[in-house]
Amino acid sequence: MNYFKVVSEIVCSEIRNLIEEGKLVSDLNLGQVGVETTKDPVHGDLASNAAMVLAKPAKKSPKELGEIIVDRLLKRSEFEFVSLAGPGFINLKMVPKFWTRLLPRVLESGLKYGDCDLGRGKTVNVEYVSANPTGPMHIGHARGAVIGDALGNLLSKAGYEVSREYYINDAGVQIDVLARSVHLRYRQALGEKIDKIPDGLYPGEYLKQTAKDLVERDGNKWCKLKEEIWLPELRNFAIESMMSLIRDDLTALGVVHDVFTSESTLVFNGSNSEVVNELKSLDLVYIGTLKPPKGKILEDWEKRPQLLFRSTKFGDDVDRPLQKADGDWTYFASDIAYHLNKFERGFNSMINVWGADHKGYVKRMKAAVKAITRDKGTLNVQLCNLVNLLEDGRPAKMSKRAGSFVTLREVVDEVGKDAVRFIMLTRNSDAPLDFDLRKVLEQSKDNPLFYVQYAHARVCSVIRNARVSFPSLLLDDSSLAKADMNGLSDPGELKMIRELASWPEVVERAAMSKEPHKIAFYLSDLAASFHAFWNRGNSEESLRFIVLDNPQQTIERVALARAVGIVIGSGLAVIGIEPLEEMR
């Protein structure tokens, strides 16, 4: 149920009637006809562009056509007024009842209100976080984690079957480095004196625990052996240990995944060579030499023939190497195999949430997906930009522990997971974001999470107080849904209802553009309308939610408040936050 569509359909059906009656030419395409909200209330609630977009094909001026359509719409009971304005807008003001009858629907649907069938049950794979298993997560990872998680929630609200996935990059040389770093800490744990972590190894203290766990499991078994002997086992042990760290971090943030796919498993199964053979058979692979990039000095550049994928055939700027000089597959080759693997598991539609530093990688990956799925699969990449961690407007001090950065865990412990989640969604994902550790704890409207939660808490407070003032009234959702809502006619009330009415549209738009931050913006707006109306009750008692001498009005206002609460809850659910009943 999306009222934009309802009204748009009313307009279209009247136009179709006019066509049938021969008053308009028959070959009009109504696809562009729609309605939108108006900025200025004097223009009514909604405005349709019908007269403007159809003027040319109808061979009439927008004004002429508009008058014909307006004439028809005036006969309908849904509108309080219909008028032609400006360059040809058809302004529509709905009768209050059109809005108020929405409330029972919200109350009955509960948190499901706003769900839509945009996805029509189609499956979509959302891959996010995929942080290298070489250490705990930091605040930058958290942004991708939250965006991916919220996007998953959003798409499933919009009717998609969502699978959430984490790709474990456990095959590259960085894992060897990790294993060596663990071995060093391991020897240290067994009493060897280590003065300084050599360059090129991970210095993080978190590896001490991993080493301790290894000692506990295996004693000094790996201590004196050659690297060739211990490397494979320590790799596995280290990956396991790091992934358990990361899983703990994700849990602390409330981020979930359905599937964890390991790169090394794919490599081990030969998926990489398979996929390259596949590309060869499609004649998309050749041995060639790339030109050195211009405008960038590469000291160690040498001309070298390489195994290249013809990504330029699919819109990339240059062809891309699949194999390294030492014969290993490039990360790109693995990634092609991985995306084919996703496709073969039934995901035609794939979304990856990546850090903005992977921007240069997007074209080649899209090209590869196009090639390997023979254009049946689509890849969509959501890039997320940097997070600047601040403290009172200044860059936050880095953790004192050597070789460490501010970990996600430290931030979550400091401000809570809900604050992290909400703030991560207060900016478009590809814009850099300031995250101020002080501000997110402030109990003021500077802090959007607080502002939204406060509105929800006030809703709960209204209901609690109404039960005390009117012990005999039934104020559960289904009873409220039966109330006659005709008393709701104040502009502030109707504004809130219109906003509630637009929630399904907001969900649909956010899902279409894959921008979960739009949900956060919407919630702030809705909260503002609620706070505004609330405050008018301070100076004008008749505008309070609870009107002591008027139980009927109280019921209707409580129903409205409750509906606001439901929609806030529904939006917070997308973001992954539990609404609060009180804030004391």
Add this chain to the structure above:
RNA sequence: GCGCCCGUAGCUCAGCUGGAUAGAGCACUAGACUACGAAUCUAGGGGUCGGGAGUUCGAAUCUUCCCGGGCGCGCCA
């Protein structure tokens, strides 16, 4: 040099995928509490939407060229 992203109020940003007089918050100014929780709200000033040209009924939005900023640019992941 090439590719992508960005430039909107003093600051931080929205702007519903081309709509009417471009909007919020912060800051500034002036107001509203014997409280349905004032942790909030109301009002006011503040703009050549980086610049020029184009597309059309109509452009912050689309095209193009400049200016300014960010990121990326074999064998790292």
